[in-house]
Amino acid sequence: MTHKILFVEDDAELAQLMQGFLARHDLEVVIEPRGDTAQAALRREQPDLLLLDIMLPGKDGLTLCRELRPEFAGPIVILTSLDSDINQILGLELGANDYVLKTTPPAVLAARLRAQLRQYEQRQGNGSETEGEQQLAFGQLRIDARSREVMLGGERITLSTTDFDLLWQLASHAGEVQDRDTLLRVMRGLSYDGLDRSIDIAVSRLRKKLGDDPAAPARIKTVRNKGYLFSPAGW
Incomplete structure (x- = not known):
């Protein structure tokens, strides 16, 4: 089963590389380069998972996490180069499910994204109880x-x-x-x-x-x- 990910990332080269790699793991990636247009993209694409950079033009990823969490029930994962305890704590406080550094090997990132999707699907399946x-x-x-x-x-x-x-x-x-x-x-x-x-x-x-x-x-x-x-x- 293919899952759709909305990747909000202004580094076009990184975004395209990640898009190609994750596609081999049944993860379709839609790239959105600006933070201030991410909400419209979220509503348009209806992704299964939201992947956010922090440093974005228009609106930063932490602000996006806070604003989009109430309307998006799926997993939100922050992918950033900022190795900061404060940012990690803030991201999790604002509703992110995971905080991953860009130095993480792509295969490990893919595994973590798929784990988040599995957990979400299991939660959705609880309605059968x-x-x-x-x-x-x-x-x-x-x-x-x-x-x-x-x-x-x-x-x-x-x-x-x-x-x-x-x-x-x-x-x-x-x-x-x-x-x-x-x-x-x-x-x-x-x-x-x-x-x-x-x-x-x-x-x-x-x-x-x-x-x-x-x-x-x-x-x-x-x-x-x-x-x-x-x-x-x-x-």
């Missing part, structure tokens, strides 16, 4: 996987696709420790290498949105050297 398996409730917290809606104390909590998947994984295994390898596979389709901080960043972001005390979390607890535990009694 029973209604009971699609809804979770803990005190004032309600999570609906079918509508991907989270309510806390009667207030709707807005979460990115990645954050919702992380919360669902933790909540559907309430009372069980989830290690970083399991959580990273759910979020990004990758194994934990001992260095990746995206899980910790995402958990910190979830705690903030769900009103958990970062100094003494009672809802999503850290289990030292093991991972994280969703407490069913904390809501």
